[in-house]
Amino acid sequence: MSSRVFLIRHGETEGTEGRKHISTTDNKVSKLGEKQVEETRERYVGEGKLIDPNRISRIPRTRDRRTCELLHLGMHHHQHFYDRTTKQTTTTAIPPVTGEVAEATIQITPSLVEWDYGEYEGLTSGDIHEKRRQAGLDKERPWSIWEDGCPGGETPQQVTDRLDELICEMREVIQSTATTWPSGQVVTRATEEPRDIVCVGPGQSLAALAMRWTGQPLKYGKRLLIETAGVAILGFEDDDFNQPAIILGWRPSAR
Secondary structure, three states: OOOOEEEEEOOOEHHHHOOEOOOOOOOOEOHHHHHHHHHHHHHHEOOOOOEOHHHEEEEEEOOOHHHHHHHOOOEOOEEEEEEOOOOEEEEEEOOOOOOOOOOOOEEEOHHHOOOOOHHHOOOEHHHHHHHHHHOOOOOOOOOOHHHHOOOOOOOHHHHHHHHHHHHHHHHHHHHOOEEEOOOOOEEEOOOOOOOEEEEEEOHHHHHHHHHHHOOOOHHHHHHOOOOOOOEEEEEEHHHOOOOEEEEOOOOOOOO
């Protein structure tokens, strides 16, 4: 098995419950969202489960610290958060956890923040379409953030650029354990353990990340949905690092 990248959407917030576009507004995980994340942890995180803490190399994430805390990722008795913007590390004490745990430092990276909605911050899709209709826009086709971006916010190209930088960094980590076969395939060396990466963030950015992982333009991401506290998987076809893919189905390994 080769390395994988797990995409985990944050638990439900007041913004996601109301289907509002929230990026710069401070929006905490709700009680229901915390329960969703705890259920995800129980089902998918742990030794021998889908996300094995022993295989985790890095955990880039956005501002949603609470989701990481509830997932029990990147911790032993404490969780260490490194903010790549301020270059400061903070530590959060957590309740004792039994079993194997990862020791990876959780990296707070601006590359994985939600799409900057600019003037559309706090609005629903219906609000945005009505606002644009009143302004006489979108007469040829409906507005799509994936193709048009947001006034005062980010363009699709800006989102593409920052996600591509993150992907390059993740691939460097993953391919540090790789070797090239005579056939040209790039695979994990037999003497190395595959390195998994966990990305915790907002749904729209994670969908965009999946598109860029496979080299596709963002406009195709509009049909990719990740439920709150849901898990998606990125990997490689035939375990070849030259063939990045989205894994649509996962089968537990036989024990």
